[in-house]
Amino acid sequence: MSALPMVVPEPGLPTKVTIYEVGPRDGLQNEKTSVPTPVKAEFVQRLLQAGLPIVEATSFVHPKWVPQLADAAELMTGLTADLGDRARELPVLVPNERGLDRAVELGMRHVAVFASATETFAEKNLNRTLESQFEMFAPTVARAVAQGMDVRGYVSMCFGDPWEGAVPVDQVVAVGKRLLDLGVGQLSLGDTIGVATAGHVRALVQAFVAAGVPTDRLALHFHDTYGQALTNVHAGLQEGVTTYDASAGGLGGCPYAKSATGNLATEDLVWFLTGLGIEHGVDLAAVVGTSTWMAGQLGRPSPSAVVRALGSAG
Ligand code: HMG
Numbered sequence: 554m555s556a557l558p559m560v561v562p563e564p565g566l567p568t569k570v571t572i573y574e575v576g577p578r579d580g581l582q583n584e585k586t587s588v589p590t591p592v593k594a595e596f597v598q599r600l601l602q603a604g605l606p607i608v609e610a611t612s613f614v615h616p617k618w619v620p621q622l623a624d625a626a627e628l629m630t631g632l633t634a635d636l637g638d639r640a641r642e643l644p645v646l647v648p649n650e651r652g653l654d655r656a657v658e659l660g661m662r663h664v665a666v667f668a669s670a671t672e673t674f675a676e677k678n679l680n681r682t683l684e685s686q687f688e689m690f691a692p693t694v695a696r697a698v699a700q701g702m703d704v705r706g707y708v709s710m711c712f713g714d715p716w717e718g719a720v721p722v723d724q725v726v727a728v729g730k731r732l733l734d735l736g737v738g739q740l741s742l743g744d745t746i747g748v749a750t751a752g753h754v755r756a757l758v759q760a761f762v763a764a765g766v767p768t769d770r771l772a773l774h775f776h777d778t779y780g781q782a783l784t785n786v787h788a789g790l791q792e793g794v795t796t797y798d799a800s801a802g803g804l805g806g807c808p809y810a811k812s813a814t815g816n817l818a819t820e821d822l823v824w825f826l827t828g829l830g831i832e833h834g835v836d837l838a839a840v841v842g843t844s845t846w847m848a849g850q851l852g853r854p855s856p857s858a859v860v861r862a863l864g865s866a867g
Pocket residue numbers: 579582612613614615616618619648649651652653655667678679680707708709710743744745774806807808809
């Protein structure tokens with residue numbers, strides 16, 4: 554079997570897409586045991602070598618909340634020693650000013666804050682109310698922007714919430730717009746528990762556009778709980794969105810949303826985009842090799858269909 558699909562473009566879709574790799578952060582934050590720092594560093598470097606243009610490396614969150622990423626400073630210091638300025642370009646999550654201080658100390662230039670579209674998840678993930686999360690983000694984003702940093706804003710639970718059920722589209726747009734008003738450059742709309750379906754994706758993107766937010770300010774972040782992630786990417790492409798988050802090998806979840814399973818696998822996304830003739834710049838065999846190696850480190854096979862189909866030696 555060929556290691557790449559036959560290329561048959563579909564008219565009307567974007568010709569180029571940016572894959573925003575979140576495996577080292579969204580993937581490893583959810584592992585039961587902490588992955589050794591040198592393994593994380595090798596993971597990040599292998600993903601960069603595979604051509605992934607953006608690799609979100611870690612989180613400067615409270616180490617008691619996410620012990621799996623408590624080595625964030627050590628990881629970034631090691632990566633900076635190996636990669637120099639390239640390491641400082643890797644985005645990291647910062648929930649608050651304390652997180653920003655820690656990132657700034659290491660010279661990081663790209664940070665991401667993460668908001669909730671729902672009251673319950675704001676409390677569970679951030680220990681804040683839906684309203685008071687913005688009091689935490691406002692000074693964080695303002696200071697980062699004032700220092701010339703690039704700030705991404707995640708919105709979680711955009712398509713459904715395990716405690717509250719359906720999440721109204723208008724509520725998601727309101728949270729996203731408030732982040733943009735604070736100075737966030739790009740919004741990543743998260744289907745944290747993987748319940749989105751294609752029509753819902755199109756409706757949410759259309760609602761943002763109707764509210765004056767162009768698709769080039771949007772990214773889509775799918776988890777594959779119900780096997781809908783690629784269908785949802787297709788829906789996003791039909792609406793003109795050109796940035797998609799993905800996690801090598803389909804690692805991932807959220808420690809504060811038990812029903813969140815793995816992210817859309819980078820390999821599955823690369824296979825899909827390649828078949829459509831959409832430019833992405835990623836070497837599929839190299840990512841599969843990286844995920845196969847990481848599966849060996851974690852002691853279990855990757856859930857990605859493409860890794861299972863193509864993977865052999867790491
Ligand atoms: P809190 O307990 O309310 O914090 O947690 P606080 O502001 O009250 O501070 C308490 C103490 O923590 C203070 O220390 C702070 O200095 C310290 P003390 O003065 O008592 O000695 N502290 C920190 N230390 C290190 N780094 C920090 C930090 N902040 C405070 N950054 C907080 C609030 C936001 C910190 C906490 O709730 C937290 O860390 N949450 C992170 C949860 C998380 O990382 N979740 C996963 C990422 S989100 C996700 O996965 C979804 C996404 O993938 C998209 C999708 O799928 O939807 C992005």
